[in-house]
Structure formats: structure tokens, C-alpha cells
Amino acid sequence: MKKYLSFFRIRFTYGLTYRAAALAGIVTQFAWGALEILMFKAFYDYNRASFPMDFSALTSYIWLQQALLALYMVWFFELELFDLIVSGNVAYELCRPISLYNMWFTRNMATRLSKAVLRAFPILIVAVLLPEPYGLSLPKDTKAAFWFLISLMLAFLVVIAFCMIVYIICFYTISSLGVRLLTSAISELLTGAVIPLPFFPEKLGKVVSYLPFASMQNLPLRIYGGDILGSEIYKGILLQVFWCAALVLTGKWMLSHALHKVTVQGG
């Protein structure tokens, strides 16, 4: 455990050094979130009855999404890992006396967390200060806040477990670009990054809500705004635990399978 912790710390401080980039990112994400809210506002003003969420739940959703972008965007892959696999340098990683899966998992956690820590707070603070109904409101009650935090962490693990599978697929395909683009495009839509899942057509939305993608940002952000209530919360969390376990196990199995067959191209 200790080795993973120190590995985590190294990667985390490494990520923290990019402060100027973070500042630019904050401004970008802020503008992005504001435009998105204005767009939904237009739809809301036009027809309130068809709007599937409370407007304040939606604005909270968007601000949290922008603030936590680094945690939840599936396309935030670590290109270095792909390079390791494709170039064969993964052999060095295999020499280390630690589990490859766990090491990469920690590494992903650290990179994403360090990015998120730098970016999240400024966005959240400004968003809280914005006037109603555009700003980020506080969670409805302590219960919502509690479950929000729990599912926030679970969602984070699900995202990384999913990304791990994408990395591992590259052991088989060699070129990473196709897989990367494909998974990015699909997950962008199904996690609710393009539009939140409640805006999907009803039947499709129902199906999508059981996929692992719905266990990512969708759940915590909607619990926060009070869009998911009562027993729905427990169902969602259970589903998250299930997907987290399933994806981790699949990933580990795929990795050991891949490593059995792996041929490192020499040189």
C-alpha cells in the first residue's frame, strides 16, 4: 500500500506544477459552462413544462461538471501510457515488483485529482457567487450532500476502471488512435456530457441509465441538485458499486490475458 501512496504523491505533485495551464483552463471552462447554461435557459424559457429537471438542478449540474471535468471526462486519457504500450517500453514497467494494474490505476487517480484540485475550487467559488438562477446552489440537505460525496468517489473509480480497459485494449490493437476516438465519442454522449441524461428520449434514457456510463458523472451531479431522490439514490449507488467491481475485474482479467500473449517488439 505504501508504495502506491508514494507513487500517488509523485504523480500528484507532478500534476500540480502546471499552474499556468490550469488558469487558462479555468477561464475556458467558465466560459463554456456559462454558454451552456444560457442555451438551456433559452429552452427553459420557451417551454417550462417539458423541462425534465429543475433549472437550479441543471445549473448545479453544469457547474459541477465544468469544475470536475478532469475527474470525469473519459477522454482525459494519459497518452504516455498508450506510448508505453505501443513502443514496447511497457516491458520496463513489467520489471517492477508491483502489479501493473494497480500502479496504472493509482497513476490515473493522481493525475486526474491533481488537475481537478487546481481547477475545481476557483470555478466552484465563482459559480456559488453568481446570482440565482445561474449560480451553483448548495445541496438540498445533508443527506443529499452525504450521498453526493459517496457517489462522487465511486464515479471516479468507475471512470478510471473504464479507462484502464481502454488502455489494455491497446495491447491487442497496437495503434491507440482508433480505440481512443471511438470510446471518447461514445462515452461523451452516454455519460451525459453532451446533454444531461434526463434530456434523452424516455426509452433510450432508461436503457442508458443502466450502462456503466450512467454510473459516472451522471449520478453524483444529479444527486447534488436533488434530481435523484430517495430510494433511487440507493439503487444508483448499488449500480455504481456493481460496475466498479465488474470493470476492475474485467480489466484485471484482460490485462493478465494480454500479458500472457504480449510480444514486446524489440529494439
Add this chain to the structure above:
Amino acid sequence: MRLYLKYFTIQLKSAMEYKTSFILTTIGQFLVSFNGFLGILFMFQRFHEIKGFRFSEILLCFSIVLMQFSLAECFARGFDGFASLLSNGSFDRIMVRPRNVILQVLGTRIELTRLGRMVQAIFMFVYGIAKSQVSWNVPRILAVIFMILGGTAVFFGLFLIYAALCFFTLEGLEFMNVLTDGAREFGKYPISIYGNKVLLFCTFLVPYALIQYYPLLYILGKSDKSFYLVLPLIACLFLIPCFHLWKFGIRHYKSTGS
């Protein structure tokens, strides 16, 4: 121009060396922007109309913006990697050649895979035309052509600014993404839906509204002010300050030396 054609064929040939990768990337580009389309589709199944615009009209708007963007991006992506040209010193090599600098930078990268977006844009455009019941006449067709030309010019100008700023910062500025990728993302709806302030910004500061909102009103017959037709051409004037910023940047250029 002949030189650019030469660059173009070289890039085309090099892309064709890796055919599967080329096709996969093109498909990927297509899928990524297809999400934008699905987003609109889902929203309109629920709301049917927004601020007087119907689904087909929004598609027309989105497709034209997407065409403007992908055309500009296809040819001006050389500016995207400009930061690395500066930091690894290749720009010095470009400076000493007796040819136009901008042209050479453009030639460093021509991204034909971006045409995946173009394909989608054309599909949506055709669908939008078929469904939106626009009564076409010569000025309206001209308006579409002007929109595409003017829009490409504006996006080109933005890429140029992005590169020019690199002279001062030596790295790409993520903030510029709001003005380029953001405009593509949010330009799918007519700018007026974002409210008056955004519309004002997009009319006078960065002329998005001139290449999207106003001529669109004219094409859809929502406004009969015929001067809206030429606004996209006026938007081309945006290139002038962009170009000056670039010139100013070059004068300030100090080689990194590596």
C-alpha cells in the same frame, strides 16, 4: 498558390501512406461531431422549437457553421501546432526562406481527416434544405456561399490569432479554444438564443453573428433586410486585425535558440 498546392499534394500523399489510420481518424472525427447532432435531435424531440427556430432550420445553421469550421481547420491546422514550431526552433528555418511565412506554416500540416466533419455537415445541410421549406432564389443562394466563405475566413483569422499569441507566450493558449472549438459547439444554435449580450459580443468583437445569425435570418425569410446578405463578406475584414497581430508578433519574435 502553386507552392501551397505542392504542400497539399505532399501532405495528401503522406496521409495516404497510412490508409487505415486515415480512415479510422476520419470516422472518429465524424462520430465526435455526430454527438452534437444527437444532442440537438434529443432536445428537439422534447421541445420542438426554440425562439422561433425549428429543427430543420437549426440543422441548416449547424451544418453551415460546421462547414466553415472544418474548412478553416483543414487548412489552418498548421497554426495549431505552431507552439511546437516555435519552441523547437523550426520557425527560424521558415523565416530564412524567401517565401511567404504564413504559407509555409500552413503547409506544415494539412489535416484532411477533419473532412469527416465536412461529410456530416453536408448530410445535415441537405436534410436541412429539404425540410426547411426555404424558397430559394439567387440572393439566398449567394447568402449561403457568402456565409461559408466569410465563416471560413473568420475561423482562419482566429487560428491566426492563436498562433500570433504564441510569439508572446511560447505555448498555446487554452483560452482560445472557447473562440474556436467553442464557437463550433455553441454555433449550432443561432446566436440570438444566448441572449442580447452574447449577440452584441458576437457582432462587434468577434463577428460570429455576421457569419451565422444575420444571414441565416435572411435565408430563412425571417428578415427582409437584404444588407444581411453581405454581412459575411464584411466579417472578412476581421482578418485585417488578425494579420496585424501576426505581423506584430513576428517583429517581437526572438528565437528560442534550440
